[in-house]
Amino acid sequence: MAPRIKLAAGVSVVMLLTGGSIVGAAPAPTAAPTLAAAPDIPVANVKAHLAQLQSIATANGGNRAHGRTGYKASLDYVKAKLDAAGFTTTIQQFTSSSRTGYNLIADWPGGDTNKVVLSGSHLDSVTAGAGINDNGSGSAAILETALAVSRTNYQPTKHLRFAWWGAEELGMVGSRYYVNSLTTANRQKISGYLNFDMIGSPNPGYYVYDDDPAIEKTFKDYYAGIGVPTEIETEGDGRSDHAPFKSAGVPVGGLFSGADYIKTSAQATKWGGTAGLAFDRCYHASCDTTANINDTALDRNSDAIAYAVWSLSQ
Template sequence: MKLSVPGRTTAAAVVAAVTLLTTGSIAGAAPAPEAAAAAPDLPVANVKAHLTQFQSIATANGGNRAHGRAGFKASLDYVKAKLDAAGFTTTVQQFTSGGLTGYNLIADWPGGDTNQVIMAGSHLDGVTSGPGINDNGSGSAAVLEAALTVARTNYQPTKHLRFAWWGAEERGLVGSNHYVSNLSSANRDRISGYLNFDMIGSPNPGYFVYDDDPTIEKTFKDYFAGIGVATEIETEGDGRSDHAPFKSAGVPVGGLFTGASRTKSAAQAAKWGGTAGQSFDRCYHSSCDTTSNINDTALDRNGDALAYAVWELSS
């Protein structure tokens, strides 16, 4: 609060003060616009609790959460139960790939303008060789916690919010392609933006922002600039994650990524910390992609950036 400067009180000031006390506004002044709801901090402990559940599911189901395997369906059931309890309208979309049944999970938050839909999504499946905790339990857990935070805070955005967990991404973006290809042209046009989160907790992380749509890109960059973290344009995953079908259909897309098998340069290590000459994720598509394969700081920062973008773009 700014302290007032001592001095002579004018009659006008007295009138203004009385008017402010009795009406909540200064006479003659336009009422202040209602401020948009600020994005909440996404509790990283909650995100990590979801990752622990994904790890337990994988351990109990042959060590993985891959398409067509019991671990994937159990992961989907876990996410769906959380969303149903929180008041979302959930839809399970079924498809077939490689002779195996796959599923997408879509969750709509009631309210908002359904002609302006903001979507946030991630792929829920992993590869058969490991539990897939960074790839992509990290994105899936953060998107889930963002959705649960929407419910917990009873956020009522101007635009309609939709969250998605895709199946069979590791088999060639099958689930997200299925979803987009089954949208009517009218429903496709209603999506104002799709935000993708794939590998956001890499153990030797970089901070990469998709550059596909200028508005979405700026939203993420503004967040990271605000916390003093430099970013680079994401190139390693171009066309290799679930934003690609949306982009091909003309939907504005964006997202975050902390790196996979590419090597962190000396310049990047100087900027972000970590180890130069080492992969961003040495356990990419491997059995060691467990809950031990997560950088908590990267997971926390990207989760908060996710929430910031959802709130900013939907308000």
């Protein structure tokens, strides 16, 4: 037996059967769009990339510096991974200090190319060492984030681009060359540039750039969600690859885990240790190897990168 239908006053069976509307009835609620959640970035995968960069440095005079064979081998390693994952890669060549340098740009097919979310890290080291924290850490983390985009077949609303810059250690030469090569129209298409330089420091702080408010909030929301306090990064302006983008009017943001020293007792209380303790005693030194990485910082910051890339591109 069919269930009885109790009709509201004034509602006819014909209206129900024909799909007629009821005057004055509330419209059916519209479901909010479901946003794609960022995947966890396996820190083991990020560390595997760091091990490869260490091996490259060891096989090429102990470094991956601009104009040296270790840099080009590092770029070839990253490019091969991205090509296999379905990215469209471009190598941009420039000259600095009478040596040839290279930027690597990787675009994920799809998304609105008038709204580009660009994530970047410098791939070069200083000549003194392998540069695993500075800046293999940022380079490996955005590489693994890009590979996660491919693994999940992520299809964002905005267009995703990743970049590995050359000759940062000589004064942001590669990133400045890239920004200067863009037309005004193409610079305006970059809705945000995210920079990651030294994100695995052995005695880490969790620093968030205080530039673009929306990007800053995205990172701070992530860390608040996992109960990790953050500091505002105000000392890095002009010291890393976000500077040329900021100067060109592009919204910028990023993460940093410390290169210098704990300067105050308040910082010492927050991060542990005592005032005067180095965040990274191997900064720009030969001991910046795979042993010079804090796994927890690398893991948290890699996940924060993915969270920002997914959040800002939808």
